[in-house]
Amino acid sequence: MKSIIFVCLGNICRSPLAEAVAKEYARKNNLGLFIESAGTGDWHIGEAPCENSIKVAHQRGLDISSYKARQVTKEDFSAFDVVVGLDDSNVANLKALGCKNPLKLGDFGYNGEDVPDPYFFDGFEGFDKVFDMIESCVTQLLNERV
Numbered sequence: 001m002k003s004i005i006f007v008c009l010g011n012i013c014r015s016p017l018a019e020a021v022a023k024e025y026a027r028k029n030n031l032g033l034f035i036e037s038a039g040t041g042d043w044h045i046g047e048a049p050c051e052n053s054i055k056v057a058h059q060r061g062l063d064i065s066s067y068k069a070r071q072v073t074k075e076d077f078s079a080f081d082v083v084v085g086l087d088d089s090n091v092a093n094l095k096a097l098g099c100k101n102p103l104k105l106g107d108f109g110y111n112g113e114d115v116p117d118p119y120f121f122d123g124f125e126g127f128d129k130v131f132d133m134i135e136s137c138v139t140q141l142l143n144e145r146v
Contacts, residue, residue, distance in 0.1 A: 001081045001145050003034040006105070006138075007094060008086040011039030011069035013119045015086060016049040017131055018105065020062040021138045031146055036080075038072035040093040045069055050119060056127040060135075074098050082145065086134075087114035106133075108140040 006018035015037035026033040047069045048054070057064045074097060077083060083102045085091035094102040106113040110133060118130045 001033065003036075003080045004082040004084060005035075005072070005076055005080040006037040006084050006086065007040060007072050007090050007102075008037075008115075009039055009090065009117060010041050010044040010119065011037055011071070012044045012047055012050045013053045013117060014115050014130065014134065015039065016064045016067045016069075017053055017057060017062075018084070018086065018134050018138055019067070020057055020064045021135050022142060024062060025139060025142055029142075031142070033142075033146070034080075037067075038070050038076065040072055040090055040097070042071045045071055052118065052121075052124050052127045055124065056131045059128075060131060072097070084141070087117070089114075103141070105137045105141065108137045108144065110137055 006015040008015040019035055019037035022035045049064050049067050054065050077099045083099050084105050085094050085102050086105050091102050091104050115133055118127050
């Protein structure tokens with residue numbers, strides 16, 4: 001694997017966190033991977049990640065404040081070696097767009113669980129649990145696939 005893209009719904013909460021965690025892990029382990037994130041929807045194109053994702057990333061030593069949301073494209077399916085959806089809905093949407101073999105992040109250490117979408121949480125509570133899940137799953141994914 002030389003490249004990976006993480007995909008959630010709007011690319012402002014979960015997938016930017018997965019991108020940042022993966023980039024930091026790859027940097028620390030000299031993996032030389034190209035890593036990005038995207039959303040299946042177009043509602044947030046060009047926007048920064050949500051405030052609570054920026055906050056939880058900052059608390060964990062990561063800076064995602066300059067990230068900008070983008071929508072996944074069919075070209076991404078050939079440009080990236082691995083396409084990873086963060087929940088069943090994202091995986092189904094990726095398949096509907098023509099992605100042949102998307103992975104699901106929760107299959108790497110969380111028995112196939114969906115990474116919950118914290119955008120719909122009431123306030124900040126729960127973002128830390130989402131971050132912990134993403135960090136654990138991304139680490140296992142990279143350990144298994146690289």
